Amino acid sequence: MKTKLADVINPSAIYTLWLRETIRFFRLRSRVLGSLGMPLFFLAFLALLPVEPSSVHGLRYIDFLAPGIIGMTLLFSSTFAGLSVIWDKEFGFLREIMVAPVSRVSIILGRIAGGMTTSMFQGILMLLAAFPMGFRIRGLPSGGEATTLAILIGVLLSVLFMILISATFIGMGVAFASKLKDMSGYSLVMNFLVFPIFFLSGALFPLDDFPRWMRMLAYADPLTYGVDALRRCLVGVGEFPLLLDFAALALSGAVTVWLGAYLFERAEG
């Protein structure tokens, strides 16, 4: 059997799947609004809490919180994008995809590309929404003044990390979707996996405040590194070196995407 790279990775098929995902996303505007609602209220109400700057790395709480909420938005929208495989299963469209002469790898890449676009869009929308609430970007170098260059580098790097966060959780969503038969398992995944991932990530309060056993769990949570990296890039404060954040997220992204592709490939339509 001969296998050419163009057979395995088929750019036009990946583009087609991406196109469909984006058309659907922008057609269902109520879904966009709905999915942004929860993080928006988290941000708006939690930012009102009288949190001492000394307990959150010397930041105003809104500055501490906003990167965490952006991470939350990415987590929820990416998982949802991954799980949308189940929707396609229920509405039958998955069959149309599976019977096409396109490799499973290309199908999963197209889905990830589409999901990444939509969840990045939501993450950036969230970032913009944080400004009216008093959030200010200070850029990468910690302390000191916010120079234009620092801000620019910070924002660009944060986009890179948003991509990695999206990939990780879309991969996770696809892996679960390949195992679940219908939407009934969806809320199970959301409530028992996605929420703990969110609360453990240090998005709402610093990891220092966690009990020891909880810190251990937090270190195993990919979103912890994602939120930390976003905080470092946007407001200049973080717990880990940026390189560690990058390595952890790249690893988790590679693992979940591989796992998602593997399980998706094995699922019989």
Place this chain on the structure above:
Amino acid sequence: MDAIVAERLTKCFNGLKAVDSVTFRVREGEIFGLLGPNGAGKTTLLKMLATLLKPTSGSARVCGYDVVSDADEVRRRIGVVFQEPTLDIKLTAFENLDFHARMYGMGKEERRRRIREVLRLVGLEDKADVLVENFSGGMQRRLEIARGLLHSPEVLFLDEPTLGLDVQTRKSIWEYIKERNEEEGVTVVVTTHYMEEAEFLCDRVAIMDFGKVIAAGTPESLKASCGSAVITIAVDGSAQSRSRNQDGVAEAERLAAILSELEFVEEAGVRGCGRGRGSVVEVNVRGSGETCIPELVLAAAKAGIGIKSLSFRKPTLEDVFLKLTGREIRDEGEGGFKDFVRWTHVLWHRRRR
């Protein structure tokens, strides 16, 4: 060359044989039907041929390519219309077709031309930009068939293409499939449990039951195995001894036995259906059916059996199925008691193997 060659194709689900060692060939350019009741294994067989399920054992080649080791080559050459809807209802008709065309690697010009062509063929050209969720069931079905043909496949698989559609839509879809077959020369494999569909559409038919192909051939040759005509005789049991023979069951049995002896009778037996259960005799006859009627009546009169009514018709594929299995092919609505009985029967049968 044969478009499809299946050899001892088998698929087990948890030890149950859904498809049991099926062997058949489909010639290039013909319309081939898989006829059988619900649960006979038609859809499973079709999914294996369409590369969606891996066979447990046996092999199949479509357009000369193995469905397991050369799945992508097979996929390139086939179109599939599934039993359940597989459209993205949040996209328009055009977008659904465009998605399909792109997935099959069609160029921009070809895409536009073919999409316009197939939309016109199924009479949806003015609905191109309407969201599919606003389509009726029949319109969705037509769009799916259009999509199955969009990339000009060599073999088109249709799984119960007219299930749940009204008579007019069904007719127009049949005619449409026939036209495509004649004009584009596409080989068509269609599963169905409607005899009329198989008779109208198919050049050849394989009858399936409990995962096996129990008969195959042209509809004419299959029907010929049931004789040239089917004569149904309702026995009048009220004439005598009503108290002893309720509804004249014994009378009917006696008549069937007598008629079986006649040399032009292929087969005669008591058929039960509905309220007249047991008092109806069905006779399959050879030769010219009409001329047999007087002789049948004479034989009944000689034996002193009264005839209430008598009807005459050409055999259908239903009769073929009845003759082969002793059961009727029609499903009596879903979820009813008869379905339950049938399913326990299916399970019992399969466990024994």
